[in-house]
Amino acid sequence: MDTFVDVHCHPYSKPFGQGQPQGRQSQDKRNKTSIWHHDPPTLGDKLVNMVLSLTRFRQTDFTASGRGNVRVIVNSLYPLERSFCRNKLGTGLPADLPVNFVTAFGNNYINRVQAITSSDAYFTELCEQYAFMREMDGKVVLLSGGQKARYVLTKNYEDLEALVRNAGSPDVITLAVMLSIEGAHAFSCGIDNGSVPATILENIATVKQWAHRPLFITFAHHFYNELCGHAESLTGALKQALDQHEGLDTGFTPLGEAVVRALLSTENGPRILIDIKHMSEQSRKHYFNLLDTEFSDQDIPIIVSHGCVRGNDTNRNQYHDHPINFSDTEILRVARSGGLFGVQLDERRIGSERALKHARGHIHRKDILFSWAELVWSQLRHIAEVLDKENLFAWGTICLGTDYDGIVNPINGYWTHREFPELEAYLMMHAHKYMRNNPPITNGFNQLHEGEIVARFMGGNAIDFFRKYYR
Incomplete structure (x- = not known):
């Protein structure tokens, strides 16, 4: 069985939220503040998900990851934005209940976020989330059946390679965990246009000196961060309750450009790459222009950590044609940069209503x-x-970026990391049929065996990317 990789998920989020106000991770896997706490979906959970599109169960608890042979996980740290908890119902109990019902983060955490008065609170929480992950770094837990397991935070590719090589040890299941960040508001911006540029740049330099520095950052997120415009991302009841309009579909600010330069610089520490998911289309074009003008002589890959395609004039009725998804031009841009495109397993993104109805x-x-x-x-x-x-090489850009535990609506059947072996098996069936049925793939170097195609997607391409850029 191959080693599976998820380049974007949030396994820390529910245990961290449930652990407030202490913010500590329990060493007891039975405790909800443990990242190993196993909470598989019940039949009722699945019915609620299918009817209401709500996912209250844990998708990436490390017990599920271990059992699903997910051995490399990019854990995306995300200080929840204040606007997510200050909705049209206010900040009292009537507002708390729906947010907690949707996220399962716990009322203590929601109240904490509602009380934010300064964007400095975002950076404080980012550091707390990092500390939360370090608490159980390398510590062995005992799973059901007596199986020992641990997760280890990695510092570079050499760490990762050694862990993956030994991940199949019958004695201890080992998960190699890398870090990323979702939302550059985490560096102290996005609250009432009150950011201090010097503070943001100082915080970036601090993160670059972490022992386990993030490989990349999803630059934008759900709400305006004073750096660049974002794409509309909320649907259903959340769209009705929350206001994303400020900064929606706009471009970069001068401060945003300065932050990109600081992240990509190697003079203030190791480079942190940019993930363009959640950027508005205008911001994505602006970022591409920055790469073409200021960084044209540097090897900087473009990352889509958790995205889906928009389709084109010949097949648009199969895909979700929305600005949060990516055009063919952008797909080519990612591939030509040597980047990664992580496919998001979210029902709201992965297909048109016609395609979803068929499924x-x-x-x-x-x-x-x-x-x-x-x-x-x-x-x-x-x-x-x-x-x-x-x-171009057709199969070298794709990978898995599920966004599990990121308030997503997972595609039916593949509820958690535990189902990854089934995903691999069924993708193999589709790939086999496609490659044996005269596909419109004309270049001989793209005529691969279905086994190699699926193995690349389930982990191989991500590992190759880390080998080159996670130094």
Whole structure:
């Protein structure tokens, strides 16, 4: 069995939220503040998810990850934005209840975020989340059946390689955990336009000196951060309750450009790469222009850590054609930069209503797994065909970036990391059928065996990327 990699998920989020106000991680896996606390979805959880699109169970608790053979995890730290908890119902109990019901973070955490008065609180929390992850770094826990397991925070690719090489040890299951950040508001900006540029730059330099520095940052997120515009990201009840309009679909600010320069610089510490997910289309174009003008002589890959495609004029009715997803031009841009495109396993992003309707309605588990894996395969296929048409390697950019435990609506059947072996198996079926049926892949170097295609997606491409850039 291959080693699986998830380049964007939030395993710390529910235990950290449940652990407030202490913010400590328990060494007892039965405690909800443990990242190993196993909370698989019940039948009721699945029904609530399918009817209300709510995911209250844990998708990436490390017990599920270990059992699903997910051995490399990019844990995305995210100080929850104040605007997520200050909704149109105010900040009292009537406002707390729906936010907690959607996120399962706990009322103590929600109240903490509602009380934020300064963007400095974001950086404070970022450091607390890092400390939370360090508490159980390398410590062995005992899973059911007597299996020993641990997670280890990595500092560079050499760390990662050594852990992956020994991850299959029968004695101790080891998960290699890397860090990323979601939202540059984490460096102390985004509250009432009151950011202090010197403080932001100082905080960036501090993070670059962490023992386990983040490899990349998702620069924008749900709300305006004073740095760049964001794409609309909320749907359903959250869209009705929360206001994303400030900064929506706008471009970069001068402060945002300065922050990008500080992140990409190697003079203030190791480079932190930029993930363009959640940026507005205008901001993405602006960032590409910065790369073309100020960084044209440098090897800087473009990352989409958790995204989906928009499709084109020939197949747009199969995909979710929305600015938060990515155009063919942007896909080519990622590939030509040597970047990564992590496919997000979120029902709201992965297909058009027509495609989702086709996937729904199955009763037998094997039919559910087959039909929803087809939506994932459709993402891979589209990216491959776009790249092949431009005589580029078709299968080297794609990877998994689930966004699990990031308030997503997972595709049916693949509820948690535990189901990754099934995802691999069913993707293999779709890839086999595609490659044996005269696909519109014209370049011989793209005519790969289905096993290699799926192995690249499930982990190989991400490992290759880390080998080059995680130094």
